[in-house]
Amino acid sequence: MNSVISNIDAIDINAVAELQHCLDLSDITSLVFLLYDAPHTALERLTLLHRVSEVHSRNMDLLCDWARLSQTRNSWKYELLEALSICQLFGAIKKLGFNVDEVKRHFLPHNVHVTHYINPMKKLLYKICENIQMENLLKLKKTLVTFDIDVQEYETCELIFLKLIVEEFIMIGSWKTECKIQEQCNMKNLTNIFRNLQGLMKFALELQEAENYLNNGPKPLDVTAKVVEPQKLKLNHTNYIDFKQIDELFQNLSINEELNESSLKLKSDSSKLHQESYPIIKKSRLGICYIINQEEFYSSKESIAKNIKQPEDRKGTEKDEIKLSKIMKLYNFEVVVDRNLNHQQIPRKIKDVIKNDVLEEDSIFIFCILSHGIEGCVFGADSVPVPIKTIWDILDSDAASKLHGKPKVLIIQACQESHQPRSEFVADGLDKPFHSLTYTPKSDFLTYWATAPELSAYRCEKEGSIFIQMLCFRVHQLGKEEQLCDIFTKVNEDVIVISKSSNYIQVPSVTSTLRRKLYLHLPV
Structure with missing residues (x-):
């Protein structure tokens, strides 16, 4: 902790500018998602960033702009360092002159319940972004369209979550450096979607547990009482039947013989057959x-x-x-x-x-x-x-x-x-x-x-x-x-x-x- 504090002045606007040019589009997207307080601004600027070419994107100083506006807060350097830790950009942390192991021990990036400066619900949402499979992300987009939330243009999970925050479909609360939620979290809409999509129940439980913790304090979560599994219809009967055995079964059924018109012996004459048929x-x-x-x-x-x-x-x-x-x-x-x-x-x-x-x-x-x-x-x-x-x-x-x-x-x-x-x-x-x-x-x-x-x-x-x-x-x-x-x-x-x-x-x-x-x- 002392090492982190003693080196914190190594972070300034010039260092942020140099760091920004070493990060790719995905890294910038994640950091903006975590750092920007105004979701409207973050969504608007990231949407534009994803639309422009790589050459022009270099001129969009999203991190530098955030740093300039955040200098009035004494905590802005720590916020950046914690965000880099959450995103596991350890090369960037080392480039800024910090000991990576000490930073990790201080900010505990793998523990979604521990944050110092970053909104803990944002930290959890980022972890979901990192772990959700593309197949499930596409299903999530289709599901949100049925709620009249158009997210089809967004290619990343962070942009989708920002859209949900802007539309007030989810509410992540207002996190202050005193480590208190100033406004209540409300993640029920997203939790319900996750528990109904195949393979995302884990995320639903994590969201509900985090919401319960942030709104009510550290209380044990009764998973059985709080999260009710949707009715499980027996819809997926994909059984691994060995179709190689079917040839043998065909023989037992006497259906392998090739039939032709000459083998057909109809009891009815042709005219009667046509009268009785469509x-x-x-x-x-x-x-x-x-x-x-x-x-x-x-x-x-x-x-x-x-x-x-x-x-x-x-x-x-x-x-x-x-x-x-x-x-x-x-x-x-x-x-x-x-x-x-x-x-x-x-x-x-x-x-x-x-x-x-x-x-x-x-x-x-x-x-x-x-x-x-x-x-x-x-x-x-x-x-x-x-x-x-x-x-x-x-x-x-x-x-x-x-x-x-x-x-x-x-x-x-x-x-x-x-x-x-x-x-x-x-x-x-x-x-x-x-x-x-x-x-x-x-x-x-x-x-x-x-x-x-x-x-x-x-x-x-x-x-x-x-x-x-x-x-x-x-x-x-x-x-x-x-x-x-x-x-x-x-x-x-x-x-x-x-x-x-x-x-x-x-x-x-x-x-x-x-x-x-x-x-x-x-x-x-």
Whole structure:
């Protein structure tokens, strides 16, 4: 301590100017975040600094400007030294002529509860900035947008936190050199977000403990009482099933044989078959296959309010998307793909596809959604559930008149475990009466769920989901010969046998209001 005090006069404006030119953009950002008292000024100047080129940034003396304005405080040199210590800029400390070990012992940079001159909540927020992974930072940005806080332009965590302080989304208190908080901290908004985002519960606990300490003094924190885990939905069933074993299972199921049209023996004659089946209007284009692939999830204002924790990302789902797209194109479907849609975008995008992509001469409409789910619902990327009924209603509405009387196939890769309360979300504009006298509502639907109610649907991170992979295999193998419902029955058997062999239970489920047989290719 005596050494630190005796050398403190080594810090002056010239030393700060020389030091500033030895620091990179990241270091300057961290120091400004810790040192500037006015968050508006810090955010404004750092935003400009990040926008300009490296050459021009050299002319922005953010540290020198702070030092000049802070000289009226006797503590400004200690503030700088503590900030350098917190940022672990030990080379800079040594350059200023200080013993690094003595500075570390004095300021304890690794202890977030000990500060002398820097606001302790800022110290904790900086530590979070240093430890948060980029993947989680991107999710945090998406979550904040749902709170009407636009942080998309900010590339660093420090700038995002400054924005939250400016917007009074969080309040870090006013720290004085007497080591007292002059204003109460309020970090509840950020704490709630962290405890709902995957992998950030540690930060939530640290923020809450620090807030409790700064507002009320050093009291033991009852973690059980204070921080309640959001309801853990069993949404991430990524099971490491060895897909190399599937070839052997295929042989046991007798599904490896290559079938061709000559091997098909239909009991019905061709004319009767065509009368009993949905017509294929144009063989060169059967219709639209619309795929929504939900791989990445984040918390949102609504999911946090509903106490729904962010599901884990669905690694491996791109394999399902690729296979589905390939198979559907082979059967002359126009494939449209959207990814990572929130709960409001899902119904909106379905309407857009029906309006802009579906043609009058289309014979079939296929909708595939790959997501997490609970009974009767699938999840938007913002962790908010969307009822499947909402999707049915869109496809059954007057706005979807081009699909009236035509088969509509829904393929749903998602868990269907029970959960209460149910989401109350419904799509806009679905309460209009049906004006068509020639169309029977609720008819011509074929819905294929990856699993039955109260059960899970399983996925391999390397190969994709059992359900989608087996569905694509069977459609590719039998789609030119058998009606779709019969193919689905075979997929049911495949999935049940494969999941059972891996000690899981998954039972696909079909609901149908079809009026005729449905073929992807009418046998000749």
